[in-house]
Amino acid sequence: MAAARQALSAVLITLNCAHSLRATLESLTFCEEIVVVDSGSTDGTRELAESLGARVITEAWRGFGPQKQFAIDQAQHDWVLCVDSDEIVSDALRRSIESELAAPAYKVYEFPRCNRFLGRYLRHGEGYPDLSLRLFNRQHARWSDDVVHEKVITLDVVGRLKGDLLHHSEENIESYLAKQNRYTTLAAEAMLAEGTEVSFTKLFLSPGFRFIKFYLLRGGWLDGLPGLIHILIGCFNSFAKYAKHFERVGRG
Template sequence: MNSRCPLSAVLITRNCVGSLAPTLAALAFCDEIVVVDSDSDDGTRELALAHGARVLTHEWMGFGPQKRFAVSQACHDWVLCIDSDEVVSDELRAAIERELEAPQHAAYAFPRCNRFLGRYLRHGEGYPDLSLRLFDRRRANWSDDAVHEKVVAPGEVGRLSGDLLHHSEESLERYLEKQNRYTSLSVQRMLQRGDRATVGKLVLSPLVRFVKFYFFRRGFLDGMPGLIHIAIGCLTSFLKYAKLIEARRMTKP
């Protein structure tokens, strides 16, 4: 008899039918799967229903608010939040089920292994990429950030073994488009906080990032995909501050 705490898997989706099937299949161990969809028209909703998910439609509010809403729709207090292109590995599933027999923390993080240009990244920025995705919603929840949202949890966060496999197979063009959107959203938040960009941040932030992840975090061991992944990360750091400088100058009288 399974004595663990009941668990709800929670996803937000929009037009992700191409990656969703293995994600849902790996969540079969959960007591329910809740999918909150934002007007998909590619069969995402139908695929989720075919896998036994409870599907709700909700207009897009930004990543943090959308995920908070999705968590609120779960039947159980313990929730596992997964993206539509992520797959829970067998080792991670076993670790989750073991821990939920007698949880010691309000929230748990585990490694996320990113697949980029056909290769799983095991170093640099790509790994371990610890992700806090399992939590008791009575004590923890997503922040309200529109982008770069995070789970805010009290006390010490537990850590589980086993990888969350990130199976994004998007092209470099689409990946760069997404990074461009993310930097624009980040600038909006920085403006609200009153942040300012300096020449030092503009120049040094990408350089420090490259040295940290390519050399100290041994990103060079991931070959060409690792180099490209880190280089794009440095570019987004540069663009974030460049866009902030532009936004500041445009708002000057």
């Protein structure tokens, strides 16, 4: 008889993501529970999640880090798997999770995230392996308080699992740019709150260094035209967040 594994809660936050949520939740059916914390969806996200067996909780938006930590606090089990509403647990990753939780060697785990962009999974450059720390015992890790670019904080040694978390990025360029515009605004506001200074060097060189590192040195060019478009948008994001910070400082 196979060893019983640790009970697992899948946890995610949502806002108007009915278009992508079904595939995400269907990939999480191996978990003992699915907790969805919704911040006011009007597109049927709540109803869809409930119909697929998730426990849905409504909570006003706190920022990415605080919202994800709130969601974790609602889970019934200490072992949690954190995913976004546009991510899918691949079969290979599911097998790795179930095997490891039969006798966990670590309290915290990371695994590769593979980003799908313009119809292609990016396997090089900035898009891969994009290691993401998403599986952990909540007694040993927690989400940071960052309102954007949140991360899991832990003092434990991090194990690594095989198998990809599949990230289905917005494939429509217009909607993808709109999302990046929101993220760069949040990043600029966070830098302003932290007292970060923006120099001409950062504004000018950050996009170039990003292109050299991920497109040239880490083989982003191997992902074809989608890889080029992805890194160019990323480079512009590097410029935009500093430009928005400069604008806000000037207004102050």
